[in-house]
Amino acid sequence: MPADVLLKPRKLPACDRCKSKRVLCHSQPPGIPCPRCVENEAECITSPVVRRKPVRKPKESSAGLEQDWSPSPDSAPSSSSQPTPSTSADVLPSVLAPSPYTSSSPTQTTMTSISGPLVVHLLECFTRVPQHRHPLLSLPALRQTLAQSNWRLDLLPPSTRALAFAVLATAALVSPHPSILGEGPVPTSLEELGAWPALTDWASFGRRRQGACRALTEEAFRAAREADITVNWSTESAVTCYLLDFLDSRYGPPNRFGRPFGISYASQSRALAAEWQGIRDQARWFGWLTEESLSSTYFGSQIIFSAEDHRLLYGAETVSPEEFASSLRNTSTFHDPNVAFSATLPYSIIVNDAARTLEETITGAHARRQPFNEVAALNFQAALSRLEHLATLIIQRIQFLQPTSTTTLFPEGDHEHAPPKRDVPVQYALRSISYLARTGYSVLTLAFHRELERRARELPAPTDEFAARSRERMDLLRRQVREVVIRAGHEVGKSMQQLPSLPHVTHFRGYRLHLWAQVLLDSAEGGSLSPETVSALESILQILKLTLYTYIDPAVPPAIAQIETALLPLHRIDLPPLPLDPFADYAYFDPLLTTTYNPTQDLNEWFTAAMVAFEGPPGGMEASSAM
Structure with missing residues (x-):
């Protein structure tokens, strides 16, 4: 041969x-x-590999990287080695570069120094993003340590230096400082951005800050490796791992097969909590754990905090959805904001339990390999209906307490010597609760809907009567869930009208707005969009454009183009969103969905009853009148 x-x-x-x-x-x-x-719905690009003779790289001096930076004109990528995706001209090659902690190539931006005033500015910007409220982070202590070192990061201990760079890199995503944005128009403050015209090219800010944010992020990962924060456990290391896990997600969807800093963050939090006397910062912990559960559900990755971790960090309280709903319906307490505040814990517990059930039985890696579990799907559908009802009751309370809500893109941060403003935190908290209520059930609904659609695409053509009946039941379930996900999309649009802040979208991974835009666009019947869908798309379009101020997500520019194409014939792009009725009964509840499926019930009997409930009796109106 x-x-x-x-x-x-x-x-x-x-x-x-x-x-x-x-x-x-x-x-x-x-x-x-x-x-x-x-x-993963990502652009597939293969760059040509050029074999070169290995060159010894001189060891970098970390002391020379610490005080301000400027883009290096000599380090611009060549067109042959950095392909540009064809989806949008706004997508930068560096956005699609490897993650900072896995990249071995030199950075395209050179950091020369970080001045003390710039460090102070970035710390102030950090108070405008939700991460500054993390229960493990003590921002005053970090500020004091930096002040004692004369704002020089090279004088900090290794673990503190890693934390400082992670904080600065997170804050740089919203900073309006000229050293971050470079050449071009620069707002005098974050408050000024809210008054800028709607036609502002927000993507230009995201492009201009790309180099500085990338350089700071790479330095944060480099400092973390030097400090071995995944091995040397401490409170400081745990919160640094959390910030690095967030920063890594900014370079694309997290790798569902490995989140080294996220897993270390969960492990260190678990070990720290085991040594506490009682529970610390319960009100903040359940919010952060819920955000983690929803983010993992969105991206299809494993929920890194177990049920035992949740009990350890915010208590072992059990919640009955029926009793919880009954307490929310009590109209005599509608004027009491404390009822709305106290509702966040039981609602978060129900959301976290539902997210874990969804992962274990339907969307998780193991469940996706198994045959479709109809019983689990029906039970989750019923749980989702109850969760939607709870969210509606919470939102109605918030609308009663806050009938008109104005969104501030970047609310005033927690200044060390700022006078107390009791009304601002209350309004901010109410918007945050409303945001949590809508996010909780809408994220789970979208994940459930997407998995059902994936299963349907992979089903082979039925070959016998049994397979045909199974396919009919699957199609019915998909139609019912599609109705729910469209309602959830309308709620997402309303949540965009009452955002606590823009970083609630840009700095939380829980909302992938381009997916919601696609769901709403696909809901058009006969090419026409309902008024509720148009209003939701308008709100989503506005926020999608604003998110480009922080960074350029490759999926956002195509989504913006699709929405504008759909709204342009309606001349509705610049119209204000529809007003909200605080007591509008905008949630439709199918009685069939409020009953948990009984495993002893015959699926074909359930299917026949469901068809009548969903589509009406056979024969249409005549059959109905004959009955």
């Missing part, structure tokens, strides 16, 4: 995304995306 027959064909090179995530790439011929990119 000739020798060339024994040679295996050379494997095609891996795509950029699989290489950055360090996972096996099932490479396809040119022009065909790999399966992993198709599954």
Whole structure:
């Protein structure tokens, strides 16, 4: 046999995304995306690999990287080595670069120094993002340590230095400082941005801050490696791991097969809580754990905090949805904001339990490999209906307490010597509760809907009566859940009208607005959109454009173009959103969904009853009148 027959064909090179995530790439011929990119709805790009003679890299001096930075004109990428995706001109090559903690290539931006005044400015900006309220973070202590070191980061202990860089990199995403944005128009303050015209090119800010944010982020990961924060456990290391996990997610969807800093954050939080006397910061912990559960559900990754961790961090309280709903319906307490505040804990517990159930039975890695579990799907559908009802009751209370709500893009931060403003925190808290209520059930609804659609696409054509009946039940379930997800999309639009702050979208991974835009656009019947859908798309469009102020998400520019194309014939792009009725009964509840499926019940009997409940009796109006 000739020798060339024994040679295996050379494997095609891996795509950029699989290489950055360090996972096996099932490479396809040119022009065909790999399966992993198709599954994650990502642009599949394969950069040409140029073999060069290895060059010894001189060791960098960390002391020279610490006080201000400027983009290096000599480090601009060449067109041959940095392909630009064809989806949008706004997508920068550096956005699709490898994650900072896995990248071995030199940064495209050179950090020369970080001045003391700039460090002070970034610390003030950090108070405008939700991360500054994390229960493990003591921002005054970090500020005091920096002041004692004369604002020089090279004089800090290794773990504190890693935390400082992580904080500065997170704050740089919203900073209006000229050293961050570079050349171009610069607002005098974050408050000024709220008065800028609606046609402002917000994407220009995201492009201009790209180099500075990338440099700060890479320095944060470098400092974390030097301090071994995943090995040397402490409160400081735990919160640094949390911030680095967030920063890594800004470079694309988190790798569902590994979140090293996220897992270390959960492990260290668990170990710290085990040594506490009682529970600390319960009110803040359940909010952060809920955000983590919802973010993991959105991206299809594993929920890194277990049920035992939740009990350890915010208590072992059990909640009955029926009793909770009964307390929310009590109209005599509508004027008491404390009832709305106290509702966040039981609602978060129910959301976290539902997210874990969804992962274990329907959307998790193990559940996705198993045959479709109809019983689990029906039970989750019923739980989702109850969760929607609870969210509606909470939102009605907030609307009663706060009938008109004005969104501030960047609310005033917690200054060390600022006078107390008791009304501002209350209004901010009410908007945050309303945001949590809508986010809680809408995220789970979208994840459930997407998994059902994926299952339906993979189902083979039925070959017998049993398979045909199973397919009919699946189609019915999909139609019912599609109705729920459209209502949830309308609620997402309303939540965009009453945001606590813009960083609640840009600095939390819980909302992927471009997916909601696609759901609402797909809901058009006969090419026409309902008024509720148009209003929701208008609100989502406005916030999507504003998010480009912080960074350029590759999925956002195409979503903006799709929404504008759909709204342009209606001449509704610049119209204000529809007003909200505080007591509007805008949630439709199917009685069928409020009853948990009984495993002893015959699925075909359930299917027949469901068809009548969902579509009416056979024969339409005549059959109904005959009955």
